[in-house]
Amino acid sequence: MISDRIFGAVVTLVALAYIASATQIQTSFLSDPVGPKTFPMLIGAVAAICGIIVVLRPDEDPEWPQLQTLGALVFSVIVLVCYAYALKPLGFLLPTAVTAAILSYQISPRPVPAALAGTGLSLGLFAIFKFALGLSLFALPAAFHG
Template sequence: MIRTDRIFGVVVILVALAFIASAYNLPAGNMFDKLGPKVFPIIVGIGMAASAAAMIVRPDAEPDWPAMKSLAALVFATVVMIAYAYMLRPFGFLVPTAIVAAILSYQIDPKPARAALIGVGLSAGLYVVFKYALGLGLVALPRALMG
């Protein structure tokens, strides 16, 4: 029985309907833009729903799922990224990014010294790009340390 694509298709249709419904909460356009900002999300939602319906009607063969060890690694990486989102505000950008990049790097290639160097290097490099090249208002370190 081919269930995976059909279950995923139903989930995507529900997300697409929520996406379309949320688009109706956007403000109306002005006199220069008659369509307003609602149209693009609605078109994307319709495309999502149509693609999902195609998955339900014509599913592929049942896939070979990865081993439990791989799924556990994916869950762990997801938990680390969620924790990262919560660590950014109180601890600044550099420290949480270095820690998370090191953890994820270690998960890819379990060499502690290399993972630590990659974490620190990626943190510093991304900070420079985001802060100075893209002009984002990042806080480097915790505000308590910055004064």
């Protein structure tokens, strides 16, 4: 319960600081009747209300994951960061297949189904993104297509 209360207090303080910074927005003479300050102030007010509710009505103390689970999460984040950096030089298919296979293996440690899932996701997502959504993706590294 204490972690929820701390989180709620931090959210409330950040929301109040956000509202205070929204009051500093300069308005031009050609602004709409609501003005540019209203939307950020509404967002800050909703966040402050949510933070206060969390402080007043916290959940039971959570059961934090074991160290092994936290290590798996950190590893997943590292894999996803490497994926983001690998997309441009290596194209879409290879990095997506490898990343999806690694993450699938973490969910169910069976190598063949993980590799098939990675390959299937890579090809399926490429088809959806390239042909259905019209995104300009490169399937392979730039060196392969000049």
